[in-house]
Amino acid sequence: xxxxxxxxxxxxxxxxxxxxxxxxxxxxxxxxxxxxxxxxxxxxxxxxxxxxxxxxxxxxxxxxxxxxxxxxxxxxxxxxxxxxxxxxxxxxxxxxxxxxxxxxxxxxx
Amino acid sequence: xxxxxxxxxxxxxxxxxxxxxxxxxxxxxxxxxxxxxxxxxxxxxxxxxxxxxxxxxxxxxxxxxxxxxxxxxxxxxxxxxxxxxxxxxxxxxxxxxxxxxxxxxxxxxxxx
Numbered sequence: 001x002x003x004x005x006x007x008x009x010x011x012x013x014x015x016x017x018x019x020x021x022x023x024x025x026x027x028x029x030x031x032x033x034x035x036x037x038x039x040x041x042x043x044x045x046x047x048x049x050x051x052x053x054x055x056x057x058x059x060x061x062x063x064x065x066x067x068x069x070x071x072x073x074x075x076x077x078x079x080x081x082x083x084x085x086x087x088x089x090x091x092x093x094x095x096x097x098x099x100x101x102x103x104x105x106x107x108x109x
Numbered sequence: 110x111x112x113x114x115x116x117x118x119x120x121x122x123x124x125x126x127x128x129x130x131x132x133x134x135x136x137x138x139x140x141x142x143x144x145x146x147x148x149x150x151x152x153x154x155x156x157x158x159x160x161x162x163x164x165x166x167x168x169x170x171x172x173x174x175x176x177x178x179x180x181x182x183x184x185x186x187x188x189x190x191x192x193x194x195x196x197x198x199x200x201x202x203x204x205x206x207x208x209x210x211x212x213x214x215x216x217x218x219x220x221x
Contacts, residue, residue, distance in 0.1 A: 034209065043113075044152070044200065044212040086152060094140045094204060096165060099152040 002027040004089050006100035013077050014108050021072040021103045023061075023087030031089045033063055033070040034097065038084040047072075047085070057081070077107045111135045115201050115213035122220055125190050130216045132184045132201030138211070140204040141184045143176065145169070145197040146215075152200065158184065191220045 005024045013019050025031060035047040048056045050063040050070060061072045070087060084104050088097040114133040122128050134141050143155040156166040156176055163176065173189045184203075188195055201213040 036212075043214040044202075046209040046211075049209055088152075094157070094159065094164075094206065096142055096144075096154040096157050097152075097202075097210060098154065099144075101151040 002031065002089055002091060002098050004087050004098055004100035006085075006087055006103050008103045009101070010104045010106065012106045012108060015079055016076050019072075019074045019077045019081070019105065019107075021085050021087075021105065023070045023072065023100060025068050025070065025087075025089050027068075027089060027091065029091060031091060033061070034088045034090065035059070035061055035070075035072050036086045036088060036099075038086065038102075040083070044086065077105075079107045079109055081105060082107045111211070113201055113203055113211050113213035115199075115216050117216060118214065119217045120219070122191055122218070124193060124220055128188050128191055128218060130186045130188075130199050130201075130218070132186070132203075132213055133182055134184055134201070134203030135205075135211055136182070138203035138205050140164075140206075141176075141178070142202040142204070142210065143186045144200045144202065144212075146200065147194075147197045155186070155199075188218075191218075193220050196220045 003026045033050040036044045037047045059074045084102045086102045087100040116131045141158040146152045154167050156170045157164045175187045198215045200215045202210045204210045
């Protein structure tokens, strides 16, 4: 069975500090990994997906198959980055996403 | 930007009552999903729907749940006899092929 682990429930950083939100997964096949963000009481929004290799709002994430990780990083945190961040895995095709428990990022001014 | 729309945003119901949660997916999307999030817990998959039938369901999606696409645009989740533990945020999502999932803003269901 597939599983996504986000070890930190809450992460607090100062504005301008680097951010790393951890995500590890377990899946025997070739997964597709995503990061979703949920701002206060809003919908889940796709932040990025590993196959796109893009940078959205300054965030990047690299899939490390050896470490089965997909950590989300940003070099300089902004206050508007404060939100819940969910890492998610898809087995393939149009199968449903499997989510981690989420990490609440709080950026302190 | 197209959105997935969910109504109502908040529903309060008495235990044992039936509820229908409604979703309007993005018009050219073909794959539809329901997820739920119990307060303080992770987002959990319930069911996926494609070509007018269930394509996959989780162990949570038991006989008290059903889904349908009654009119080609709405996608509904029915909970037949609600229990206290059904209280959660329910998210609808839709997907075109080979792209990410677009989520609705959710319906907060409170069973009292």
